[in-house]
Amino acid sequence: MERGIASFTYSDFTLEYAITGEGEPVLYLHGGHSNCLEQLGIEELAQNGYSVIVPSRAGYGQTSRQIGKSLEKACSFYIELLNELNIDKVHLIAASTGGPSGIYLASHYPERVQSFTLQGAVTKPWQEASVRDAVLSRFLFHPFIERFVWRSLSSLTRFSPDYAFKKIAPAYSTLSYEEIKQRMLARDWYLFDRMTEFQRSG
Template sequence: MPQLEADGAALTYDDEGPRDGDGVPLVFVHGWTANRHRWDHQLEHFSQKRRVIRLDLRGHGESGGSGARTIEALARDVLALLDHLEVDRFVLIGHSMGGMIAQTVALAHPERVERLVLVGSISRMVYSRGRALLMSASTKVPFKLFIAANIQRAFAPGYPREEIREYIKGSSATPREVVMTCYGAMRDFDVLDRVGEIRVPTLIVHGYHDIQLPVRQMLRMAKAYPDAEVRIIDAGHELPVEKPAELTEVLDRFLTGRP
């Protein structure tokens, strides 16, 4: 896979699809402890007709580097990659922490973002009681147990356990320093009072059973957006892998303007 050296980190990325395809490139950004393969279904679908870019954030997946202490630092990595690829204007699609990064990019460079998609994300980090207890216990329990508890909660009831175990295994491969530093970056993230500045068409997609970032928190964010469309899917927090085809269809309709 190609890599880009950015501020001391080797960022692994994919850049696929026709350069002269339909519309500006789609840029996919994954969430906390995940990697670019969360978007496999969307890459396969959209790269048939348009350029699709996705990356492993620093310290995640096949990218090197230590954890970023702010969401702004992660946003700079995304912009560094797009500058390297000479992509000036794009559609930005972020899941969970990736949605926080996407909002940060849109606020800093509104002229470059044609459309914005937030999947299972919010504009101000507010932890539920259960999530807060998990995070406070993070220094008292084995790291793998802490990861397993977080990932288990991310899926809706009834999702196959053997598949959840695979995602737990993948997340556990993320270095502890990266996991906890990025957690701190999310904890400090708050742009709720600024999202009214984001004037581009925005799609907000959320899982009905999301207990990591509950629907009520998302709705608070959606009210602040001047041009937001909201879609609720019968899933948990991990929409890209729980309901990949349904998410792809929702994205396709938004991108093509179909009702």
Template sequence: MNPLTTLLLDTSKGIVEFTYKGSGPPVLLLKGGHSTRDTDLSHSSLIYEGFSLLTISRPGYDYTELSTGRTPEDFADTIVEVLDHLQLKKVNVISISAAGPTGIALAVHHPERVDRLLLEAALLTSWESDVKKRATVLFGPAEKFVWSSLRTMLRFFPDLVLKQLLADLTTENVEDYLDNLTPNDRRFIVDMLATSQSGKGFITDLDHETPDISAIQVPVLGMYSQKDRSVPYTNALLLKSSVPECEIYEVDSDSHLIWIGKDAHTVWKKRLEFLTKT
């Protein structure tokens, strides 16, 4: 397929946007909150490692309609329609952050379609009430204005914006964290913000409930940081205690952003090892 092509599928429940690139064993990527088709947290490089990468935009993001699945279970059914359309019998699944419940729903309700499940800083528990209230104000009807204003401020007051963002992502001192970023890591965060848009997706994410994770029967790798303020490490402990075949890799990262920093190369290595296990 053309690596630049974004496709729309008219499923039984509405329009779903997806891209399908590369050749080789298929990996389904479910991005986290605020992530759009253009947000890349390093996973596109899987194509150059011999995988095909299927990226499906979740409900409310990009052109995927909310009707395709307001709950993780409903959207898991829609994902199966996309897999059937592409004639993919089984996929490896990567779920990031707020996409955790969706990846788990797919593994629990359609285990025959999932080879293995990789959870990267993935949320398994309910959102805290104060987080939900604040997010509803910021990313409800005003979300386009909020993101537009944030990107404008990022051009003129980058450190101020980054500090505000990182305060929700790290348990470390924010100024120290910012000072220790390499130029490449700083560019990663700026690019992430530049491609972020909540649409109606993040508000929908806030109401998601995670299916019974003890029902997962496929191999699972969870990668989490102890210093993640956004998705506490208790999610990793819950996963380890509930899933029979589960490995937890504690990422030596200073924030939710486990894809950058001193341990980023090991995160990449662990991901590849897990996806290539036989």
């Protein structure tokens, strides 16, 4: 599936974005370990007749981090992106830590949103479970270190997908690992492998 990557400048700040597919426009606000090169679900949306627009959120990829000074400012840039692309309305999907931006955009610009989906999204201010977790996550996902963390996880997934998934699964579900595993399909393992291969915040 072909993907076009571009950027535009507004008020001296840059917003990077990618577009995949043709059809009804979807604005996809990615989560914390990603950028406009997000993989999860994009191909499926494009194959079902949607044009998926994924902006790199503030500070991710090549997008200016100053855009993220507030939700108001970040969302004003998403609206300018839609104006730039001559798009009146979009289906809005906000995933993971893209949740607050999606909620703000849908509530303050309802005339630009045709439908709104929260996908495993953060809806409240983020708080780490402990100081230790906060310090560890800031270290592991520092811009100079996170690429090696994801590369290591990707290698582990290739070598032992069952072990890697068992370590990650509790963060995403209240079900036991055995219950989750019973529900897994062959394609789910493939998508898990792709997630660990392509996740990068930049």
